[in-house]
Amino acid sequence: SAVISQKPSRDICQRGTSLTIQCQVDSQVTMMFWYRQQPGQSLTLIATANQGSEATYESGFVIDKFPISRPNLTFSTLTVSNMSPEDSSIYLCSVDGDRGTDTQYFGPGTRLTVL
Amino acid sequence: SQQGEEDPQALSIQEGENATMNCSYKTSINNLQWYRQNSGRGLVHLILIRSNEREKHSGRLRVTLDTSKKSSSLLITASRAADTASYFCATRSYGQNFVFGPGTRLSVLP
Numbered sequence: 479s480a481v482i483s484q485k486p487s488r489d490i491c492q493r494g495t496s497l498t499i500q501c502q503v504d505s506q507v508t509m510m511f512w513y514r515q516q517p518g519q520s521l522t523l524i525a526t527a528n529q530g531s532e533a534t535y536e537s538g539f540v541i542d543k544f545p546i547s548r549p550n551l552t553f554s555t556l557t558v559s560n561m562s563p564e565d566s567s568i569y570l571c572s573v574d575g576d577r578g579t580d581t582q583y584f585g586p587g588t589r590l591t592v593l
Numbered sequence: 594s595q596q597g598e599e600d601p602q603a604l605s606i607q608e609g610e611n612a613t614m615n616c617s618y619k620t621s622i623n624n625l626q627w628y629r630q631n632s633g634r635g636l637v638h639l640i641l642i643r644s645n646e647r648e649k650h651s652g653r654l655r656v657t658l659d660t661s662k663k664s665s666s667l668l669i670t671a672s673r674a675a676d677t678a679s680y681f682c683a684t685r686s687y688g689q690n691f692v693f694g695p696g697t698r699l700s701v702l703p
Contacts, residue, residue, distance in 0.1 A: 482635075511690070520681060521636070521693040536690075568633055575638070580624055582691060584635040 480505050480573050482585035490591045491561055498557045499588045501571035506551035508574070511582070512544070515568040524569075527554050561592045599682055599694040607702050612669040614697040616682030617662075623687050625658055625665050630679045630696075639667075639680075672701045 481504040491497050501510060509528055513521040524544055525533040533546040547555045558565050568587045575581035599616045606612050616625065624643045628636040642649045642658045642665065649656045655668040669676055682694040 515633075520695045523690055526690065570635060572636075579641075580685065581626060581638045581641055582636075583638070584628075586635040587633065589633065 479575070480507065480583045482571060482573065482583055484569075484571060484585040484588050486588060487586065488589040488591075490593060492593055493562055495561055496557055496559045497561065497590060498555050499569050499571075499590075501554045501556070501585055503552045503573055508551070510548065510554045511572045512546065512554070512556045513570045513572065515570060515587070517566065521570065524556070558590065561590075563592045566590055566592045599680075599697050601697060602695065603698045603700070605700040605702065606672055608672060608674055610672055612672050612676070612699055612701070614667045614680055614682075614699070616665045616667070616694050618665075618682075618684045618692075618694075619663065621686060622660075622684045624685055625656075626683045626685070626691075627654075627656060627665075627667050628681045628683060628693075630681065632678070636681065669699075672699075674701050674703050677701045 483502045485500045509526055511526055512524040514524050515521050523536045524539045525535040525546055527533045527546050527548040529548045529551050543559055545557045568589050570584050570587045572582045572584045624641055626641045627639045629639055630636045640651045640654050640656050642656045653670045658665045677700050679696045679698050681696045683691045685691050
């Protein structure tokens with residue numbers, strides 16, 4: 479199993495500012511995933527990040543708003559840019575489980591509140 | 594898109610009772626999984642059932658899958674207060690990413 483940490487665990491930000499969320503995995507992984515969970519809602523995939531290539535964004539999410547970096551096989555960042563109150567959510571990163579298990583491991587999440 | 598949908602949205606039961614949650618989806622899947630989320634934290638994988646399986650057990654958990662009805666159920670037997678959490682089903686098709694259902698908020702009262 480993979481152990482995933484995220485920083486920060488929570489933050490309160492002002493409208494118009496940006497926040498970068500870090501995701502660290504204790505093992506090398508090919509793909510990392512970023513999800514958004516709006517209050518009381520389910521998870522929505524923002525993008526998939528492969529090391530050495532541009533992230534692949536899901537419909538409704540764009541790179542200018544959610545730039546992602548993937549500098550190596552154990553680390554990724556998601557930036558929420560030019561924030562508005564509608565960006566208040568929990569942001570979670572995840573990785574695929576061991577080959578053949580077809581599951582995902584999730585980080586503890588970053589709870590973002592935008593005022 | 595294949596959106597998993599769950600019912601009920603919220604469920605409140607007494608400790609010791611069984612809790613049943615249902616999930617429906619729209620398209621063919623490779624597998625269906627259930628995850629638990631405690632109080633807005635990260636998700637924990639509970640159990641996976643493949644499209645060629647009909648029932649699976651893990652401890653106090655029992656999952657069924659009916660591919661003809663495109664539905665699944667999660668049964669938690671002899672519930673405990675520590676089972677209080679949100680439960681999500683997630684479906685995955687070949688070569689596709691996960692799609693999560695809206696979730697069921699379970700409250701187990703002591």
